[in-house]
Amino acid sequence: MNFKIGVLADGFQLPFEQAIAESAKLGIDGVQIYAVSGDLAPENITPEIIREKKEILSHYGVKISAVCGDLGGHGFELREENKARVEKSKKIVDTALELGTNIITTHIGVVPEDKSSDTYQAMQEACNQLAEYAAQNHAFFAVETGPEPAQRLKEFLDSLSSKGVAVNFDPANLIMLCGDDPVAAVDTLKDYIVHTHAKDGVKLALTKANPQQTYLELPLGMGFVDFPRYLKALDNIGYHGFLTIEREVGENPAADIKLAVDFLHAKIAM
Numbered sequence: 001m002n003f004k005i006g007v008l009a010d011g012f013q014l015p016f017e018q019a020i021a022e023s024a025k026l027g028i029d030g031v032q033i034y035a036v037s038g039d040l041a042p043e044n045i046t047p048e049i050i051r052e053k054k055e056i057l058s059h060y061g062v063k064i065s066a067v068c069g070d071l072g073g074h075g076f077e078l079r080e081e082n083k084a085r086v087e088k089s090k091k092i093v094d095t096a097l098e099l100g101t102n103i104i105t106t107h108i109g110v111v112p113e114d115k116s117s118d119t120y121q122a123m124q125e126a127c128n129q130l131a132e133y134a135a136q137n138h139a140f141f142a143v144e145t146g147p148e149p150a151q152r153l154k155e156f157l158d159s160l161s162s163k164g165v166a167v168n169f170d171p172a173n174l175i176m177l178c179g180d181d182p183v184a185a186v187d188t189l190k191d192y193i194v195h196t197h198a199k200d201g202v203k204l205a206l207t208k209a210n211p212q213q214t215y216l217e218l219p220l221g222m223g224f225v226d227f228p229r230y231l232k233a234l235d236n237i238g239y240h241g242f243l244t245i246e247r248e249v250g251e252n253p254a255a256d257i258k259l260a261v262d263f264l265h266a267k268i269a270m
Contacts, residue, residue, distance in 0.1 A: 006065035006244035030065035075109025134164030146173025150185035176215030
């Protein structure tokens with residue numbers, strides 16, 4: 001199997017250049033970076049900042065797997081907020097393209113079951129605008145899986161005017177948030193997958209002793225994601241892009257990320 005390994009650069013909990021240096025040291029192919037706040041935010045970005053980031057990436061031989069453009073909150077569920085959110089998202093597309101990637105990951109909110117609801121229609125209108133802008137620029141807004149089952153997400157994506165809105169496939173989110181099977185979900189969403197997160201976890205049962213926590217993120221291989229079957233499913237649909245590690249790391253982030261890199265290398269080689 002042929003995949004590239006990436007990591008969320010913020011996972012190292014280090015300044016940008018140090019995070020890129022650590023990625024290179026671990027033999028990681030690419031990093032996913034945030035462009036919502038900080039110096040890469042649309043309101044702060046300058047040509048000088050873009051040039052500086054690209055020079056650092058080039059120096060260490062690391063690519064950008066994707067830019068994270070997640071605006072938080074309710075995604076695009078609230079019609080009254082969507083005009084500003086769509087415009088900011090378009091600017092993040094511009095930043096991503098300048099940095100050398102055409103994939104912008106995001107959360108759009110929870111797609112409702114009721115397709116006639118105002119929330120569904122508000123999300124559809126906003127995502128149509130994003131899809132058209134991305135497609136015009138040969139880019140993709142990649143919606144992260146998990147808040148809703150894969151089939152419902154597919155039907156929503158099928159309803160849009162173009163494939164400029166695609167999928168950032170997170171197998172653990174599907175398990176942790178809605179109890180969906182990520183292996184079957186790969187086939188369901190095969191026409192839309194442009195980026196993936198390498199993450200693992202479990203869905204927890206609510207009890208009197210545990211009335212709130214519904215899921216737990218875990219190191220790769222310790223949760224419910226069947227990685228051999230999952231990676232085979234990705235290979236079968238012709239996906240050979242990034243497996244980007246997303247870890248809730250402990251006191252030694254680099255060591256935790258290295259364990260994930262080693263785990264993926266071993267599974268890819270099987």
